[in-house]
Amino acid sequence: MNTDKIYAEQIANEYAPKQTSKVRALKRLDAKVKNPANIFAYTFGIIACLVLGTGMSLCMGVIGGGEPIMMGIGIAIGCLGILGVSGNYFLYKKILIKQKNKYATDIIKLANEIVEEN
Numbered sequence: 001m002n003t004d005k006i007y008a009e010q011i012a013n014e015y016a017p018k019q020t021s022k023v024r025a026l027k028r029l030d031a032k033v034k035n036p037a038n039i040f041a042y043t044f045g046i047i048a049c050l051v052l053g054t055g056m057s058l059c060m061g062v063i064g065g066g067e068p069i070m071m072g073i074g075i076a077i078g079c080l081g082i083l084g085v086s087g088n089y090f091l092y093k094k095i096l097i098k099q100k101n102k103y104a105t106d107i108i109k110l111a112n113e114i115v116e117e118n
Contacts (some may be wrong), residue, residue: 029107033099041092048088052081062086 018024057063064070078118 009084014040017110022110022117026107026114029103029110033103034096035106036099037092037096039086040095044091045088046082048084050081052078052085053078 017054054063055074055076058070058077059073061070064074
């Protein structure tokens with residue numbers, strides 16, 4: 001086997017025009033449904049974790065000087081972070097269901113066309 005030939009074919013395949021198929025279109029639609037929910041969940045989850053961490057740091061006196069008023073503020077901020085982290089999954093599911101309902105007819109139609117061809 002000539003490794004140079006195999007390598008050249010791989011490079012040529014990367015630059016060759018891609019044919020759009022129904023399966024590829026179906027994958028794109030599926031990603032279009034799931035990406036907004038995933039992006040929101042990761043972003044909101046990170047922000048909620050940072051809020052929770054800020055509240056914990058205020059409670060422990062790492063930031064804020066360790067004054068009693070800062071501990072109370074830290075507890076309040078920490079509770080907001082806990083609510084955010086706890087509610088993230090439910091918000092994710094709600095967004096995902098909304099997106100699925102929006103694109104369901106297109107996905108089912110395309111999936112049925114693929115099944116009928118085979």
